[in-house]
Amino acid sequence: MPTVTIDGRNIRVEKGATILDAARKAGIWIPTLCYHPAVSSDASCRLCMVELDRGDWRQLVTSCNYPVRRDITVYVSSERAQQARRGVMQLLLARAPESEELKALAERMGVQGTPYPNVTESQRNCILCGLCVRVCEEVIGCAAISFAGRGVERVVAAPFRQPSDDCIGCGACAAVCPVGTIKIRLHEDEQEIEISPFKSRRKLLTCEQCGAPIVSTVVSELAVDRVQMQFGQAKTDLTEFRERVRLCPKCRRSKSATRFGTVMA
Numbered sequence: 067m068p069t070v071t072i073d074g075r076n077i078r079v080e081k082g083a084t085i086l087d088a089a090r091k092a093g094i095w096i097p098t099l100c101y102h103p104a105v106s107s108d109a110s111c112r113l114c115m116v117e118l119d120r121g122d123w124r125q126l127v128t129s130c131n132y133p134v135r136r137d138i139t140v141y142v143s144s145e146r147a148q149q150a151r152r153g154v155m156q157l158l159l160a161r162a163p164e165s166e167e168l169k170a171l172a173e174r175m176g177v178q179g180t181p182y183p184n185v186t187e188s189q190r191n192c193i194l195c196g197l198c199v200r201v202c203e204e205v206i207g208c209a210a211i212s213f214a215g216r217g218v219e220r221v222v223a224a225p226f227r228q229p230s231d232d233c234i235g236c237g238a239c240a241a242v243c244p245v246g247t248i249k250i251r252l253h254e255d256e257q258e259i260e261i262s263p264f265k266s267r268r269k270l271l272t273c274e275q276c277g278a279p280i281v282s283t284v285v286s287e288l289a290v291d292r293v294q295m296q297f298g299q300a301k302t303d304l305t306e307f308r309e310r311v312r313l314c315p316k317c318r319r320s321k322s323a324t325r326f327g328t329v330m331a
């Protein structure tokens with residue numbers, strides 16, 4: 067197992083682990099935005115830069131995708147590494163100036179505002195980290211969104227910038243967006259869920275008992291299909307599973323508690 071020496075601390079990791087893995091194992095904080103353990107790393111935001119000791123010179127590398135194959139020495143809190151990360155944060159702040167999440171991270175890094183002009187309205191407060199695109203493709207398996215346009219016009223969008231039939235309204239992209247750009251909007255009159263800014267809409271499933279919104283109907287149907295495929299009718303009481311899917315978590319818990327006698331009528 068190779069050893070990563072970070073700011074003088076030795077951390078042993080599996081061969082192929084990243085510098086970021088080593089830092090996290092030792093509780094050393096490196097800021098990240100485009101990194102998520104559930105998807106591939108492409109280091110697009112550059113916020114996790116550290117200095118790698120090359121002997122007679124040091125190189126800035128992105129820690130989230132730098133594989134450790136032998137013993138290496140890294141500096142996370144050197145002046146140059148911190149300056150590099152702060153510079154990146156200033157650029158990102160210009161892209162998403164209203165993001166509370168980004169402002170909080172900038173403050174933690176000691177960055178006060180940005181000297182750069184803000185990007186245009188059409189770029190919609192997006193830092194182009196691509197996390198939503200990777201989650202939609204690699205975890206959900208839909209590939210309903212992707213990068214579109216070039217240069218300053220580059221955005222994340224559904225094909226032809228129209229609502230996509232491939233979107234199942236699962237909301238995973240909104241959950242991982244590190245700057246809060248993607249929102250789940252409920253249209254209660256139409257009983258629909260919308261993934262904004264992609265404009266995709268899906269029918270909304272509401273709780274049979276209390277009427278609380280749960281999830282898009284497509285997602286609930288997929289959940290039933292998957293359970294059926296994985297376990298088969300013989301091993302699973304699908305009727306009961308279908309009933310439970312149509313309840314919100316609170317009503318589901320209350321129903322289970324009643325069944326097992328922990329709630330007195």
Ligand code: SF4
Binds near residue numbers: 201208232237240
């Ligand atoms: S809500 Fe739509 S775009 Fe977002 S991850 Fe799910 S399928 Fe993809």
Ligand code: SF4
Binds near residue numbers: 193198243
């Ligand atoms: S919408 Fe959010 S997750 Fe997607 S690229 Fe932009 S900042 Fe990243």
